[in-house]
Structure formats: C-alpha cells, structure tokens
Amino acid sequence: MSGKPQHIVVLGAGESGVGAAILAKIKGYTVFVSDGGKIKDKFKIELDRNAIEWEEGAHSDQVKEADLVIKSPGIPNSSELIKSILSKGIRVIGEIEFAARFTNAKMICITGSNGKTTTTYLTHHVLKKGGVNAEMAGNMGESLARKIISAPADYYVLELSSFQLEDMHDFKAFISVVINITPDHLDRYEHSMDLYGRAKFRITANQTKADYFIYNADDSEIEKQLNQQQIGAQLIPFSLQREIENGGYATNEELIITIKNKLTMSIHELALKGKHNTQNSLVAGIAGRIIDIRKDAVRESLSDFTNVEHRLEFVAKVNGIEFINDSKATNINATWFALESMDKPTVWIVGGVDKGNDYEELLALVNEKVKAIICLGKDNHKIIDAFTGKVETIVEASSAMEAVGYAYQLAKKEETVLLSPACASFDLFENYEDRGAQFKNAVRSL
Numbered sequence: 001m002s003g004k005p006q007h008i009v010v011l012g013a014g015e016s017g018v019g020a021a022i023l024a025k026i027k028g029y030t031v032f033v034s035d036g037g038k039i040k041d042k043f044k045i046e047l048d049r050n051a052i053e054w055e056e057g058a059h060s061d062q063v064k065e066a067d068l069v070i071k072s073p074g075i076p077n078s079s080e081l082i083k084s085i086l087s088k089g090i091r092v093i094g095e096i097e098f099a100a101r102f103t104n105a106k107m108i109c110i111t112g113s114n115g116k117t118t119t120t121y122l123t124h125h126v127l128k129k130g131g132v133n134a135e136m137a138g139n140m141g142e143s144l145a146r147k148i149i150s151a152p153a154d155y156y157v158l159e160l161s162s163f164q165l166e167d168m169h170d171f172k173a174f175i176s177v178v179i180n181i182t183p184d185h186l187d188r189y190e191h192s193m194d195l196y197g198r199a200k201f202r203i204t205a206n207q208t209k210a211d212y213f214i215y216n217a218d219d220s221e222i223e224k225q226l227n228q229q230q231i232g233a234q235l236i237p238f239s240l241q242r243e244i245e246n247g248g249y250a251t252n253e254e255l256i257i258t259i260k261n262k263l264t265m266s267i268h269e270l271a272l273k274g275k276h277n278t279q280n281s282l283v284a285g286i287a288g289r290i291i292d293i294r295k296d297a298v299r300e301s302l303s304d305f306t307n308v309e310h311r312l313e314f315v316a317k318v319n320g321i322e323f324i325n326d327s328k329a330t331n332i333n334a335t336w337f338a339l340e341s342m343d344k345p346t347v348w349i350v351g352g353v354d355k356g357n358d359y360e361e362l363l364a365l366v367n368e369k370v371k372a373i374i375c376l377g378k379d380n381h382k383i384i385d386a387f388t389g390k391v392e393t394i395v396e397a398s399s400a401m402e403a404v405g406y407a408y409q410l411a412k413k414e415e416t417v418l419l420s421p422a423c424a425s426f427d428l429f430e431n432y433e434d435r436g437a438q439f440k441n442a443v444r445s446l
Contacts, residue, residue, distance in 0.1 A: 012072025
C-alpha cells in the first residue's frame with residue numbers, strides 16, 4: 001500500500017466487522033466503525049483498545065466519506081444505506097473479501113442451507129488429522145480477519161452464508177462446496193429459490209481449472225444452477241443415489257471416494273449418523289483427498305469426529321431417556337434431517353420465531369417417529385394447527401426448564417427427547433446457542 005492510507009468505514013460491529021476493523025488498522029488504514037444498533041460491550045472494549053473510532057444507534061454522514069466500505073453480511077445490498085453509498089461510487093465489500101487480501105492461504109469454502117457448520121468442523125478435523133496447518137473461520141466462531149491476525153495458516157476452512165457470498169467480488173476459493181439448496185432466508189431473495197440459489201453459487205466465482213467444486217448431485221436446485229451457469233472449476237459431485245466416477249458416493253453399507261485412488265469405508269464406522277451426515281462425511285473426505293491427505297488419516301478422522309455443539313448433540317441419558325440438543329436447527333429442512341436420524345420413539349421440542357415454515361413437509365416423519373410435541377415459543381398456533389390430530393399429546397412451554405420438565409414426564413425409558421426447533425430463537429432466547437445452553441442446563445438439573 002503506497003501513499004496516504006485509505007479511509008475504511010466498517011458497517012456493523014459484530015464479530016466480522018470488528019475483526020475487519022482491527023485488521024484494517026494493523027495494515028495501516030484509517031478506520032471508522034458504524035453500527036445502526038447497539039454494539040456489545042466486549043466489542044466496544046476491543047475497538048477502544050485498538051484506538052478505532054466508532055458510533056452506535058445510527059449511521060452518521062461519516063459513512064459516506066469512505067474510500068472503501070466493509071459491510072456486515074446482515075445488511076442487504078438493497079437497503080437505502082448501501083444504495084446511497086454505492087451511488088457515490090464507493091466500493092462495498094464483505095469482511096471475507098477484505099481479509100483474504102492479506103493471506104496467500106488456500107480457501108476451502110463451504111455453503112449450503114443445512115449442514116455447513118458440521119461439514120466445516122469435520123473438514124477441518126480431516127485436515128488437522130492429516131498434518132495440515134489449517135484454521136476454521138467464517139459464519140461460525142471467529143471471523144477470517146481475526147484468524148489472519150492471530151493464526152496464520154496454509155488452509156482456511158470457511159463456512160459461508162449466502163449473505164456473505166453476496167459481497168464476494170474478487171475472492172477465489174481453491175475448493176468450493178455446495179451441500180444443498182433448500183428454502184431458507186427467502187425473504188431476502190424476493191421469495192425466489194432461483195435468486196437464493198444464485199447467491200449460493202457465488203462461491204464458485206473466479207474459480208479456474210486448478211480449483212475444485214464439490215456439489216450434491218442429488219439436489220435438484222443445485223442441478224438447476226449448474227445448467228444455468230458456467231463453472232470454471234473441476235466438477236466433483238457426490239451422491240447417495242448413484243455411483244460417481246470422480247467424486248464420492250455412498251451405498252447402504254459403504255462410503256466410497258473415487259477421486260485420486262479409491263477409498264472405501266463402512267458406513268457403520270462413520271462418527272456421524274444419518275443420511276445428511278453421510279453427505280457431510282463425503283464432502284470432508286473428498287476435500288481431504290483433493291489435498292492428498294492419506295486414506296487412512298481420512299478414514300480415521302471420519303470415524304473419530306465429535307459433533308458440533310447444538311447440532312444433534314448428545315446431552316445426557318437420564319433414567320434411560322436420551323436427550324439430544326439440536327438447537328441449531330432453525331429451519332424445517334434441518335429439523336427434517338434430525339427427525340430422519342431418530343431411531344427410537346421421540347418427544348419433540350419445537351417452536352420459536354417462524355420463518356414461514358411449511359410443517360406439512362415433516363408430517364410423514366412425525367407420524368413415524370414422534371409420540372408427543374412440546375411447543376417452545378411465544379406463538380405456537382401454526383405448529384398446533386399442523387399436528388393436532390396427528391400427534392396425541394401437544395403441550396406448550398414458555399422456558400427451556402418447563403419444556404424439559406414436560407419431556408421428562410412424557411418420555412419413557414429407551415425413548416428420546418429431541419430439541420429441534422425448526423425456528424429462530426429470538427422470542428424467548430438471545431440466540432440458538434443460548435436456547436441450546438438453557439436446554440442442556442435444564443437436562444442436567446433433572
């Protein structure tokens with residue numbers, strides 16, 4: 001960077017915004033942070049410690065005096081604020097795009113409507129087990145900007161949301177992954193699956209023949225996007241329905257990776273159960289083989305992985321009743337996967353802030369697996385309407401403690417209590433982590 005340092009404005013002072021602001025300051029830019037809402041105290045302390053000027057509660061005219069704006073993924077490009085900034089000819093990018101300028105590491109980028117957090121953790125586990133210097137960042141945990149400051153690596157495994165991908169322009173993944181595309185956040189995309197799918201496919205932008213695109217060959221929305229777009233990367237499909245020559249697939253008994261010498265392992269050896277987790281394991285295994293991690297290291301890492309907190313997380317067994325925390329399931333599709341992997345009669349805790357859910361999609365699984373429903377939300381009428389007459393017992397609870405108390409009464413020995421809300425958590429909890437933590441505390445106090 002030559003001459004006078006550029007002036008950067010960061011919009012949004014969450015994890016990604018504060019990470020970007022600190023990295024920009026370290027790299028010699030002048031930085032101003034603006035948040036339309038309230039900034040958490042821990043972030044204010046960090047900004048002050050790094051002598052970064054900030055404002056909260058509104059955006060002043062200072063935001064339009066930037067040479068470059070780095071915006072929070074939560075602010076849509078269609079907002080008046082962003083439109084007015086762009087109208088002044090100011091470039092607007094995301095934190096990932098900005099942070100990636102300051103590393104030569106290769107990026108393994110994972111997106112999908114469901115399963116991306118588990119797959120990110122699992123892929124990172126495969127790389128570490130294979131002796132690779134790899135770090136994790138993105139839509140979970142620490143921002144990429146913060147990782148580049150504190151933990152330089154050869155590979156970064158990034159979980160990316162469609163919101164983050166909207167702000168990618170020059171960024172390039174070495175390995176990009178789309179696990180699935182199912183309805184989620186459609187309010188941001190004019191209720192168009194095509195627009196949502198296109199946002200997900202931005203993960204393949206700028207890739208060349210030296211790069212790889214791993215995708216779910218069984219997903220009809222992914223297939224639609226593939227037919228509409230030119231992908232520069234090598235195409236590496238995976239499937240649970242058919243054999244794949246250059247990628248990976250699974251039968252009822254085996255997981256087979258066919259890229260770079262065939263790797264075969266028993267489905268029963270996989271640490272993560274359920275069909276969706278077989279897909280996640282295929283992705284992690286294929287990514288590992290692309291970067292030449294030994295087959296035995298891939299096998300071992302897929303069989304000894306411990307799942308992510310709040311994602312089909314075993315909590316405890318109390319008097320023979322198993323309690324599972326799947327608080328991260330904030331949409332119908334994620335809950336569908338959770339119910340699909342239940343193998344005992346289940347008491348299902350569901351509810352919260354509804355994102356336009358169609359509970360019809362769960363009816364067959366609920367009929368087959370669910371013996372009672374506990375609604376955990378302020379407004380449960382849609383859930384009650386959908387399942388009245390289909391499930392004998394439906395009760396309402398207004399706290400995690402109350403929900404767990406009901407569940408303990410309704411479940412019997414050798415049955416399961418599953419918290420898989422299919423909804424956001426903001427009516428009764430701070431976020432899905434808070435909901436999961438309160439559920440776990442309630443279980444442990446039984």
